[in-house]
Amino acid sequence: xxxxxxxxxxxxxxxxxxxxxxxxxxxxxxxxxxxxxxxxxxxxxxxxxxxxxxxxxxxxxxxxxxxxxxxxxxxxxxxxxxxxxxxxxxxxxxxxxxxxxxxxxxxxxxxxxxxxxxxxxxxxxxxxxx
Amino acid sequence: xxxxxxxxxxxxxxxxxxxxxxxxxxxxxxxxxxxxxxxxxxxxxxxxxxxxxxxxxxxxxxxxxxxxxxxxxxxxxxxxxxxxxxxxxxxxxxxxxxxxxxxxxxxxxxxxxxxxxxxxxxxxxxxxxxxxxxxxxxxxxxxxxxxxxxxxxxxxxxxxxxxxxxxxxxxxxxxxxxxxxxxxxxxxxxxxxxxxxxxxxxxxxxxxxxxxxxxxxxxxxxxxxxxxxxxxxxxxxxxxxxxxxxxxxxxxxxxxxxxxxxxxxxxxxxxxxxxxxxxxxxxxxxxxxxxxxxxxxxxxxxxxxxxxxxxxxxxxxxxxxxxxxxxxxxxxxxxxxxxxxxxxxxxxxxxxxxxxxxxxxxxxxxxxxxxxxxxxxxxxxxxxxxxxxxxxxxxxxxxxxxxxxxxxxxxxxxxxxxxxxxxxxxxxxxxxxxxxxxxxxxxxxxxxxxxxxxxxxxxxxxxxxxxxxxxxxxxxxxxxxxxxxxxxxxxxxxxxxxxxxxxxxxxxxxxxxxxxxxxxxxxxxxxxxxxxxxxxxxxxxxxxxxxxxxxxxxxxxxxxxxxxxxxxxxxxxxxxxxxxxxxxxxxxxxxxxxxxxxxxxxxxxxxxxxxxxxxxxxxxxxxxxxxxxxxxxxxxxxxxxxxxxxxxxxxxxxxxxxxxxxxxxxxxxxxxxxxxxxxxxxxxxxxxxxxxxxxxxxxxxxxxxxxxxxxxxxxxxxxxxxxxxxxxxxxxxxxxxxxxxxxxxxxxxxxxxxxxxxxxxxxxxxxxxxxxx
Numbered sequence: 001x002x003x004x005x006x007x008x009x010x011x012x013x014x015x016x017x018x019x020x021x022x023x024x025x026x027x028x029x030x031x032x033x034x035x036x037x038x039x040x041x042x043x044x045x046x047x048x049x050x051x052x053x054x055x056x057x058x059x060x061x062x063x064x065x066x067x068x069x070x071x072x073x074x075x076x077x078x079x080x081x082x083x084x085x086x087x088x089x090x091x092x093x094x095x096x097x098x099x100x101x102x103x104x105x106x107x108x109x110x111x112x113x114x115x116x117x118x119x120x121x122x123x124x125x126x127x128x129x130x
Numbered sequence: 131x132x133x134x135x136x137x138x139x140x141x142x143x144x145x146x147x148x149x150x151x152x153x154x155x156x157x158x159x160x161x162x163x164x165x166x167x168x169x170x171x172x173x174x175x176x177x178x179x180x181x182x183x184x185x186x187x188x189x190x191x192x193x194x195x196x197x198x199x200x201x202x203x204x205x206x207x208x209x210x211x212x213x214x215x216x217x218x219x220x221x222x223x224x225x226x227x228x229x230x231x232x233x234x235x236x237x238x239x240x241x242x243x244x245x246x247x248x249x250x251x252x253x254x255x256x257x258x259x260x261x262x263x264x265x266x267x268x269x270x271x272x273x274x275x276x277x278x279x280x281x282x283x284x285x286x287x288x289x290x291x292x293x294x295x296x297x298x299x300x301x302x303x304x305x306x307x308x309x310x311x312x313x314x315x316x317x318x319x320x321x322x323x324x325x326x327x328x329x330x331x332x333x334x335x336x337x338x339x340x341x342x343x344x345x346x347x348x349x350x351x352x353x354x355x356x357x358x359x360x361x362x363x364x365x366x367x368x369x370x371x372x373x374x375x376x377x378x379x380x381x382x383x384x385x386x387x388x389x390x391x392x393x394x395x396x397x398x399x400x401x402x403x404x405x406x407x408x409x410x411x412x413x414x415x416x417x418x419x420x421x422x423x424x425x426x427x428x429x430x431x432x433x434x435x436x437x438x439x440x441x442x443x444x445x446x447x448x449x450x451x452x453x454x455x456x457x458x459x460x461x462x463x464x465x466x467x468x469x470x471x472x473x474x475x476x477x478x479x480x481x482x483x484x485x486x487x488x489x490x491x492x493x494x495x496x497x498x499x500x501x502x503x504x505x506x507x508x509x510x511x512x513x514x515x516x517x518x519x520x521x522x523x524x525x526x527x528x529x530x531x532x533x534x535x536x537x538x539x540x541x542x543x544x545x546x547x548x549x550x551x552x553x554x555x556x557x558x559x560x561x562x563x564x565x566x567x568x569x570x571x572x573x574x575x576x577x578x579x580x581x582x583x584x585x586x587x588x589x590x591x592x593x594x595x596x597x598x599x600x601x602x603x604x605x606x607x608x609x610x611x612x613x614x615x616x617x618x619x620x621x622x623x624x625x626x627x628x629x630x631x632x633x634x635x636x637x638x639x640x641x642x643x644x645x646x647x648x649x650x651x652x653x654x655x656x657x658x659x660x661x662x663x664x665x666x667x668x669x670x671x672x673x674x675x676x677x678x679x680x681x682x683x684x685x686x687x688x689x690x691x692x693x694x695x696x697x698x699x700x701x702x703x704x705x706x707x708x709x710x711x712x713x714x715x716x717x718x719x720x721x722x723x724x725x726x727x728x729x730x731x732x733x734x735x736x737x738x739x740x741x742x743x744x745x746x747x748x749x750x751x752x753x754x755x756x757x758x759x760x761x762x763x764x765x766x767x768x769x770x771x772x773x774x775x776x777x778x779x780x781x782x783x784x785x786x787x788x789x790x791x792x793x794x795x796x797x798x799x800x801x802x803x804x805x806x807x808x809x810x811x812x813x814x815x816x817x818x819x820x821x822x823x824x825x826x827x828x829x830x831x832x833x834x835x836x837x838x839x840x841x842x843x844x845x846x847x848x849x850x851x852x853x854x855x856x857x858x859x860x861x862x863x864x865x866x867x868x869x870x871x872x873x874x875x876x877x878x879x880x881x882x883x884x885x886x887x888x889x890x891x892x893x894x895x896x897x898x899x900x901x902x903x
């Protein structure tokens with residue numbers, strides 16, 4: 001799991017002059033729900049893990065159909081996506097509410113959980129930034 | 131006790147928490163173990179399904195059953211089945227954490243989804259038809275892949291549950307550790323406090339002992355096991371030895387040989403409670419020490435006897451000094467009156483028992499008062515010491531020589547009869563034969579001795595001393611430097627003296643006293659230039675009493691003050707009367723004697739001024755005759771000079787009486803205002819027979835002239851004496867040759883006659899040389 005943040009994301013939600021767009025992201029066994037469309041710029045992802053299992057959240061530029069998989073055929077090859085990764089939240093306990101601020105440019109992004117089996121069980125969603 | 135109780139509580143809590151932590155850790159290990167087995171079982175189930183699907187033998191149903199049982203055990207508590215041959219069944223407690231619980235429920239659902247999907251796959255049914263309970267949205271993947279995803283989810287969730295559980299357990303352990311650290315710290319703190327409290331308590335105890343020992347100035351010595359085990363600092367200070375040099379037997383080396391056994395006994399027996407012994411100080415001087423003993427043989431720390439001692443040498447010295455002062459004369463170190471009385475009482479008792487006699491000698495120095503007055507008390511004291519030494523040399527050691535006070539000594543000679551007592555008296559007088567050297571002068575001293583001998587009669591100590599005193603008085607009367615044995619007639623004579631004193635007091639009251647005047651004449655023309663006022667006593671009982679008889683008594687008894695005042699007042703009054711009568715020449719002087727005693731006491735200035743004021747007599751017509759000893763010695767002399775100088779400034783004349791008989795310091799006279807020197811009659815009387823007296827008279831006259839004042843010779847009785855004093859150029863004379871002391875009326879006649887002689891011309895007598903200085 002990559003720990004470094006791509007782009008200028010940070011985790012505390014502090015912002016400069018422009019108002020921060022907030023996007024609710026809900027994780028659950030085994031799917032992710034969000035607005036699916038946001039404007040470009042800094043976006044505060046308010047992530048709630050609805051459980052019951054622990055989940056992480058990874059934000060990469062791209063389409064969910066084309067994300068590269070590891071050899072096990074079950075987990076996404078994050079290493080291959082390093083340059084496309086704009087934000088990562090490490091696994092959080094069920095019930096946890098966390099924020100991830102990411103700087104999004106117009107384009108397609110995928111939000112997914114890459115815990116063992118979770119991506120394949122349905123924990124990914126596409127986000128279009130305009 | 132509070133601290134100990136808290137310590138126990140903290141320890142119990144620590145142990146309890148440790149047990150809980152250990153139990154928790156064991157539980158966590160079991161859960162993680164079981165979760166790990168789930169992963170193994172999940173993979174085995176997947177393999178079993180694949181093997182069976184490939185036609186091999188496997189038992190996926192058994193594995194599925196183990197999976198479910200294991201999951202149930204994790205969820206609800208109970209026995210988790212062994213997975214491999216060497217596994218044990220593991221007892222798992224039901225989880226209480228809601229997160230873990232929901233995760234395990236999710237696992238339970240996933241296991242259901244997995245095993246149903248596996249069964250469908252083996253039954254060649256499409257997996258899409260299998261109802262999923264855990265919320266998967268598998269999407270478009272193959273059946274095997276789908277089964278693998280389910281297996282992955284299952285093993286992952288169980289591991290996540292184990293991880294959550296472990297994190298919680300870690301948090302618990304961490305808080306436990308924190309609590310234990312806190313408790314440990316508290317325990318440590320309490321231990322430190324306890325230790326400090328113990329140290330403080332020990333210190334207090336030690337300090338208590340120390341304060342008894344070191345902060346006091348007491349000499350503290352601890353005896354234990356037959357030797358000295360401890361000495362306090364004051365002991366090392368006193369003895370000048372280091373503590374190490376006093377321990378064991380070495381302290382005893384400094385204890386006086388005669389006291390050593392007592393000190394050793396006391397150090398072992400703690401008896402007596404108070405012990406006196408002598409201890410040698412750093413200068414080798416024996417110090418008297420008073421020790422109070424404390425028996426601490428039962429004290430497990432000391433096991434000995436503590437001596438709390440004080441150096442009482444000074445106290446004892448003071449006591450003995452006080453005793454000495456009570457019984458010895460400080461000046462001469464001879465026994466004093468109290469001790470003499472005591473010795474005499476003992477001697478009397480012995481003499482009565484043994485039927486022997488004893489003698490008491492009472493000695494009074496002749497002329498001692500004069501020495502004291504003229505040379506000062508220091509000289510007097512020195513003389514008394516030397517006299518005491520001379521006396522001590524000639525008496526036996528068994529005799530008691532004492533000083534009763536003043537210049538009075540007594541000697542008790544036990545076993546002595548009259549003959550021997552007289553011999554002793556002789557020896558005593560002889561011992562004074564050589565002159566004494568006092569204050570740079572050679573003095574000859576004599577003594578009058580009264581002797582009383584007791585032969586076991588009824589006379590007590592006071593009787594004997596009184597009788598010796600009477601005898602001494604008689605010896606003095608009979609001439610100085612003599613001794614006299616007491617006989618009862620003497621008491622009668624003394625009684626006569628006492629009667630005279632009383633009569634004199636009465637005389638003053640009854641007007642038996644009068645003043646007579648003896649003219650003083652100029653040797654140039656034998657004209658009367660003054661008179662000396664002299665006291666006369668005519669007693670109805672005794673007739674005319676000689677001043678030689680009553681003046682000494684007046685001096686002794688203090689009556690002299692009253693007599694002096696009487697003469698002064700009377701003379702002033704009489705002179706003023708003559709003056710008022712117009713017969714007193716302006717340069718005529720009435721001379722009044724002022725006793726040395728009166729000058730010494732002071733107040734003459736006021737007395738004379740009052741007499742002058744009362745009478746109205748001009749000061750220059752009054753003259754005061756003073757003896758030289760009254761004005762030269764010590765502080766009284768100084769005061770006398772001061773008073774006389776004040777009066778002289780007023781105009782009152784001052785003459786030195788009996789000049790040549792005292793121990794004059796001529797230097798002091800130099801600055802003293804004198805108007806006349808009076809040559810003592812004793813020199814005048816010796817003029818015709820003793821060339822030395824003639825020389826003295828000549829010298830006195832010459833001295834007067836060199837001081838610028840006239841000289842007067844008194845006691846001129848013969849014409850040859852008159853010639854002699856004329857020959858040495860004496861200015862004035864007085865004596866029977868010219869006139870006896872006369873009643874005022876006779877003087878009035880003389881003055882009138884003189885005035886008549888001078889009548890033809892206006893009264894202009896030659897004034898005597900005034901005091902020009």
